[in-house]
Amino acid sequence: FKMMVYAMAFMIMGSIMIIRSMATFQSTKIHIKSIPSFVEPALNPLFCNSRICRPGHSPPCPLGVNFVHSRRQSSSSFQTIPTRTAIHRMGHERKSNKVTFTTTSLQLKESSIETSHLDDPPSSFPDWSFQPRDFFRYELIYQSKKSMARVGRIHTPHGIIDTPGFVAVATNGALKGLDMREADAAGQQLVFCNSYHLLLQPGPEIIEAAGGLHKFIHRPNGPLITDSGGFQVFSLAYGSVQESLDTQGELKRANIKNTRKSGQNMKNADGGPPVKVTENGVFFKSYRDGRKILLTPESTVQAQKSYGADIIIPLDQLPPYYIDKKALQESVDRSHRWETRSLKEHLKDLRNQAMYCVIHGGVDVSLRTKSVEYLTSLPFDGYAIGGSLGKNSDELLNLLEWMMPMFEVGHRRDKPRHLLGIADEPSIRGSILHGIDTLDSCYPVRLSRHGTLLTRSGKIHIKSSKYSKEYGVPIDPKCSCSTCAHYDRSYLWHLFKANEPLYISLAAVHNIHYMNDLMAQQRQDILDGKL
DSSP states (O other): OHHHHHHHHHHHHHHHHHHHHHHHHHHTOEEESOOOSOOOTTTOOBOOOOTTTSTTOOOOOTTOOOOOOOTTSOGGGSOOOSSSOOEEEOSSSEEETTEEEOSSOEEOOGGGOOOOOOOOOGGGSOGGGGSOOSSOEEEEEEEOSSSSOEEEEEEETTEEEEESEEEEEETTSSOTTSOHHHHHHTTOOOEEEOHHHHHHTTOHHHHHHTTSHHHHTTOTTSOEEEOOSHHHHHHHHHOSHHHHHHTTTOOOOTTSOOOOTTOOSOOOTTSSOSEEEOSSOEEEEOTTTOOEEEEOHHHHHHHHHHHTOSEEOOOOOOOOSSOOHHHHHHHHHHHHHHHHHHHHHHHTOOTTOEEEEEEOOTTOHHHHHHHHHHHTTSOOSEEEEOSOOOSSHHHHHHHHHHHGGGGGSGGGGGSOEEETTOOOHHHHHHHHHTTOOEEEESHHHHHHHTTEEEETTEEEETTSGGGTTOTTOOSOTTOOSHHHHHOOHHHHHHHHHTTOHHHHHHHHHHHHHHHHHHHHHHHHHHHTTOO
């Protein structure tokens, strides 16, 4: 009988202990409603202020994270920080997804935090943001019956852009070798300026104080487009497109000898890569003075608001061509989150500016499709095709062949489509057939500086001695530019061989004029039913 009593007593005591243990376990459950996406562990350690976890620890979390110690406490006590990271874990010391909870501290590292891949739905944007803009619109004039090629006009606050159209690149707010008046005379309508370079010199505040980019560069009646700066920043990590292909996407390291005269691949003190990607944005070092700069989806929009261009671009991540599927998926998801943040920042103050999204996914069909479907559901004003576009022109055109029909569905056909960074002639002709409206590149001006001139009968390499005695023969007999009207091939050969600065200007004027003549001919061919 005593043994039975003892046994029952032990069972009751054991049950009580189990119940108490469960209650204690439940009371120490840690809920983190939201943790900022970017946390630098060395500067912003997160400490649990629980007296259970760490007796006597009173300083609150420096980033405002609340630790709730009772399940009975209302969820309204959670402090919400606007990020996409929401972590819910239990226990005093548990490890999951590389996030460590301990009795003394919570150490977080940006690259280790598992962030949500859920994109902000269209319903998270205000209804008015989906309405047509009175200051920006695309007008379809003619749709080819033979291809996806189309002729149209983009109406902007600073003028009309005829499409298909070539977009010249004025890297630092200046075209290499010619001023804006010469470009206008050559038929140039839309001009592309790089936010990255303008951010470093002269700076957004200088441009804004001048009255905006149009006044600063003295082009009051011509449309401008600025990018986010992301392309140039990620080029610091992987090099140019061609360098990325040559190295198969290998990241540049600080201990690589810097062979660039511009100094853009500067050494980092820690020997790591020249850029650091976080969920918040991307850190890079200025090639001008070495200062560290954080470019975020919000800060790039704020800079572009200071510039005042007609069309602006959100921040996106540019992955190399050679990248595995998982890494590419993560890059596309991050670009979507960054572009959404940029768009929300833009919608706070439109300032008569249009914003294009940037479609990503490399040459992967499923990821490109996902990017098209998501980004075109948001209130962007146009669509830019970006990311890795293939390793050659054939792969680019193959990508456009299966992707561009998606832009003919519903409202997508009512907005302009821009192909980023492509303007060699074979790619131009092929892209237009697939419905591209505008293309940008520094290709024509770069060619001219290095002695290559564009003509209707093919390229001319003016350094060749065979042009030394071509007196009275213009670069292109059918060209009406000022260079062809006043100078011949023999004189241009001489200027190039003598390294005379005048050659750069004369050659640039011709190549820009040629590109605009080419686009005008393409438009006419579409209207005539040839394309």
